[in-house]
Amino acid sequence: MNGSNLPITAFSKTIVEAVRNNPVTVITAETGAGKSTQVPQYLLDEGYDLVVTQPRRLAARTVAQRVAEEIGEELGGTVGYRTAVDRQDSPATRCLFCTDGLALVRELMGVNKGVLVLDEVHEWNENMEVLVAWAKNQIETGADFKVVLMSATLEAEKLAAFYNGAPVISVPGRLFPVESRNPASRLVGDVAALVREGRNVLVFQPGKQEIIDTTSALEQMQVTAEILPLHGELTPAEQAKCFKHYGRPKVVVSTNVAQTSVTIDDIDAVVDSGLERRIELVDGVEGLYLKPISLADATQRKGRAGRTKAGIYIDHCSSSSRPDFPVAEILRKRLDQTVLRLAIAGFDMELLEFFHQPAKSEIHDAKRALVSLGCMTADGQVTNIGRLVNRLPVSVQYGRMLVEADRLGVVDDVLTVAAILEQGGITVPTPSRNQPDRPDWRRMVPSETESDVMGQLSVWQMAENMTKDEMREKGVSLRSFFRAKEIRQHLAQAVKQFFRFGSTGRREDILKAVCAGMVDHLYKGSYGRYTNAEGIERELGSSSLVRGADWLVAKPFDLQVKTRRGMMTLKLVELASKVNPMWLVEIAPQLTEHKTALNPLYDSAKDVVVSTTQTYFNGAMVREEMVADGENPEAAKA
Secondary structure, three states: OOHHHOHHHHHHHHHHHHHHHOOEEEEEEOOOOOHHHHHHHHHHHOOOOEEEEEOOHHHHHHHHHHHHHHOOOOOOOOEEEEOOOOEEOOOOOOEEEEEOOHHHHHHHHHHOOOEEEEOOHHHOOHHHHHHHHHHHHHHHOOOOOEEEEEEOOOOHHHHHHHOOOOOEEEEOOOOOOEEEEOOOOOHHHHHHHHHHOOOOEEEEOOOHHHHHHHHHHHHHOOOOOEEEEEOOOOOHHHHHHHHOOOOOOEEEEEOHHHOOOOOOOOOOEEEEOOEEEEEEEEOOEEEEEEEEOOHHHHHHHHHHHHOOOOEEEEEOOOOOOOOOOOOOHHHOOOOHHHHHHHHHOOOOHHHOOOOOOOOHHHHHHHHHHHHHOOOEOOOOOEOHHHHHHHOOOOOHHHHHHHHHHHHHOEHHHHHHHHHHHHHOOOEOOOOOOOOOOOOOHHHHOOOOOOEHHHHHHHHHHHHOOOOHHHHHHHOEOHHHHHHHHHHHHHHHHHHOOOOOOOEOOOHHHHHHHHHHHOHHHEEEEEOOEEEOOOOOEEEEOOOOOOOOOOEEEEEEEEEEEEEOOEEEEEEEEEEEEEOOHHHHHHHOHHHEEEEEEEEEEEEOOOOEEEEEEEEEEOOEEEEEEEEEOOOOOOOOOO
């Protein structure tokens, strides 16, 4: 589509004047207005150098490609892009598209004293939240650049007020009418019917596995269309297939990557699962939940069907309790990664003002967790461990495990453990009263009674040499195993510059590395009930291998279940391992306290004064011993 035909064209002079006369400008533009491709060109034509952020690598690359084409140049010249994993730019680049990580944007804005354009602000991912807060801080302290925020949100006035009265330019979209149809019983049935009408269909699914399931089902139904997946893990060449035109209908099955930024111009029907996978924090415990999307997100998805002609939208979400707007990511995630990233950049998260302000208690919890992990000191200084953990593309906890694994020479095994933990295990649920015929994976590791993690690692090693049928028969979850394998592959690729690969395979060292990332999750108890340092009691899941442990480390998780008396939440621990608490004293000395010279007395058998030494870890006494103490000031009395 030519830029001159887009609704935003009529606003080009207004946009340029607002940017010229104000440090911050807010542009709200409906779907199809052309903001992502045209605004950068207006600012380039005015002589500005600019950095444009996008929430996803795919969007950074494809929008940069489109803008380069429209100005008639090769990508990597005036227009380029950079992400954490690849780049195509040059010293001649004046308009650089990039992903929205703070470290990359800070580096780029140190060079380009022009305009920082934050696109798709309405997504409010964690990076965007940090950038919006950081940009406000920089503008208020006299930074030599301008900020343009572009959004499809209805919160534009509130955002403008956050920036002390920034001007708002509202651009209408240009959508053809979109008819909402009632869903059939099966999503794939609706897709097949639309293909028979000759339509190009965009299907929204919450994740990669659902995309695979949908494309497989459509192929088995022999739907006569070009059937294409679209998600962030595909190669650029694989993603590019979705934007091509074919001599027959096409079906693109996508995550929410196609909801904003990325436009597939010939789509005229959308079939929406109405679901997304999102992280939510409940009582300090983070989990990945399948949830209905907000009504605002549904409107965005519906708009994708009416870009070039009248379209169809079919919504398969049956939930009646959908929020009007999505909950900002920063309000539903652990904040330790954000606190660490900001501390490295020289900011105390408590002193920054956020558009969606997290509770101070959540920030304090994150700081405490970082001190526990050895990533920060009690006075807020980032340690060498913290700087290394920040460079690893995993959660702080798993990054800390890998640092310890490198010290102990067990990196290969702990890479696998981290992938298994990230996936939540690689086995199917064990047999239950309702499903007694399920295979029981525990039979694969009959001698393992001390560690679910080591049990899962053994299952992984056995599954590597099994057929898929054998894996099913033994109780290995194919979906979880191959997803964990994928996570491990990406993780290994990302950390190879930091660590020595290989492993001694020494059990104690693998468990010590696991402990390093779980110092906050040490539990004491017996008979399946365990209590942490805060006094919160949790129950060991019935499928655990662990028997008779006094001390264990484990992942806490909450499970909501329906009972005869209504809904209740079970406080559980999973992937537990029996540990020697003195390992944690070695790994995290910052959480250790020694009380010495207690209760001195004379030991006549040894003819020496002895006293009690107590060792506390994170507030819990983990050792008590009698030691010779002739220098004790009370010795003479004893």
